[in-house]
Amino acid sequence: MKNMLVTGGCGFIGSNFIHYILSESGYKGRIINVDKLTYAGNPENLAGIDKKFPGRYCFVKADICDRQAMEMVFEKHQIDSVCHFAAESHVDRSIVEPDAFIKTNITGTFNLLELARSHKDKILLFHHISTDEVYGSISDGSCFTEDTPYHPNSPYSASKAASDHLVRAYGTTYGLPVTISNCSNNYGPYQFPEKLIPLIILNAFEEKALPVYGDGLNIRDWLYVTDHCKAIWLIMQNGKRGETYNIGGDCEMRNIDVVKMICDLIEKIMPRPNHPHLQELITFVKDRPGHDLRYAIDFSKLQTELGWVPAESFETGIKKTIKWYIDNKNWVDRVKSGKYMSWIKQQYDL
Ligand code: NAD
Numbered sequence: 001m002k003n004m005l006v007t008g009g010c011g012f013i014g015s016n017f018i019h020y021i022l023s024e025s026g027y028k029g030r031i032i033n034v035d036k037l038t039y040a041g042n043p044e045n046l047a048g049i050d051k052k053f054p055g056r057y058c059f060v061k062a063d064i065c066d067r068q069a070m071e072m073v074f075e076k077h078q079i080d081s082v083c084h085f086a087a088e089s090h091v092d093r094s095i096v097e098p099d100a101f102i103k104t105n106i107t108g109t110f111n112l113l114e115l116a117r118s119h120k121d122k123i124l125l126f127h128h129i130s131t132d133e134v135y136g137s138i139s140d141g142s143c144f145t146e147d148t149p150y151h152p153n154s155p156y157s158a159s160k161a162a163s164d165h166l167v168r169a170y171g172t173t174y175g176l177p178v179t180i181s182n183c184s185n186n187y188g189p190y191q192f193p194e195k196l197i198p199l200i201i202l203n204a205f206e207e208k209a210l211p212v213y214g215d216g217l218n219i220r221d222w223l224y225v226t227d228h229c230k231a232i233w234l235i236m237q238n239g240k241r242g243e244t245y246n247i248g249g250d251c252e253m254r255n256i257d258v259v260k261m262i263c264d265l266i267e268k269i270m271p272r273p274n275h276p277h278l279q280e281l282i283t284f285v286k287d288r289p290g291h292d293l294r295y296a297i298d299f300s301k302l303q304t305e306l307g308w309v310p311a312e313s314f315e316t317g318i319k320k321t322i323k324w325y326i327d328n329k330n331w332v333d334r335v336k337s338g339k340y341m342s343w344i345k346q347q348y349d350l
């Protein structure tokens, strides 16, 4: 793999992946990052990377749904591998405005697959980044395996499920070398503060309400983003073509416990004498429609076949994350000057 197309590289996981690939992975080739720069895409996440790695990074602002623009990228940069992150990624938005999810997540993925098919002689791998949410909600005591039937419940997860099926079908029908990874909830640096963890951290810094949907008893499995990036790279190098790998953090937590832990850690890291306890800011708000109760991942296939296990525990990862948001106040201020807060306030009557 010499010319790797990374889609959505200015988003949360994509930018962490590019940092990891160029700095730590041992990959010697070039990264061509194609991103449409939606509200969630932030080139600042990769500021200075082209100078740090001369000749190894190139940015193209384009929409993956634009077949002509993407054809030019494949041709001009002699793309030989694809790591496909670009997506609309926020469940709440998918409930209010599903159109963009169908376009980018399904049609956009289809476009890339068609391009990969027409350049099949050069394509060594098409790796598709997906989510555990395609499996739906699972009851206590069991975990999603790669064989769990798909049962997506939100427009977001349904669109990701559709894209997974297309990727697998292109592997089977056209012999395209594909791999798919389905990962649990990520957290870490550069995450846009519409998702639970950065939203709670940043609201807590400002002593604003900490919104918890419903009764806060929904369970998610949490994974530090760099662990996800390492797993993706391992699968890209050594994963069996045509296969799916689940990636998880072995870290199931109820939302309310995540929020309380963040409150307690912030109070320890930044003591605030004479202020009310942050936990007092927790505000239960109306529940998300179709809110999945529990996600839990069995990643034993990835562990057994490729030797991957997460390096970070939730405690070590969340401490790093809180510190990152403290140390990167300028990034936070610039991101917050956008419109995300007003959208959230409007949705949840805060
Ligand atoms: P994100 O919303 O932070 O970033 C998405 C990026 O894709 C942005 O840079 C955006 O500008 C870009 N993009 C959106 N539409 C585009 C289009 N039409 N053309 C080109 N670029 C476009 O998302 P994320 O959290 O980094 O997630 C990345 C991928 O990982 C997604 O496919 C998501 O489904 C998957 N995933 C995310 C999580 C998680 O917890 N965040 C967990 C598992 C899987």
Ligand code: TYD
Pocket (backbone or CB within 6 Å): 090, 091, 092, 185, 194, 195, 196, 197, 199, 211, 212, 213, 218, 219, 220, 255, 288
């Ligand atoms: P989120 O970060 O949006 O990820 P996902 O919906 O993909 O799992 O939400 C994580 C969990 O936190 C989910 O159960 C919804 C809940 N949640 C809140 O309780 N409050 C919030 O403000 C947000 C954004 C999410």
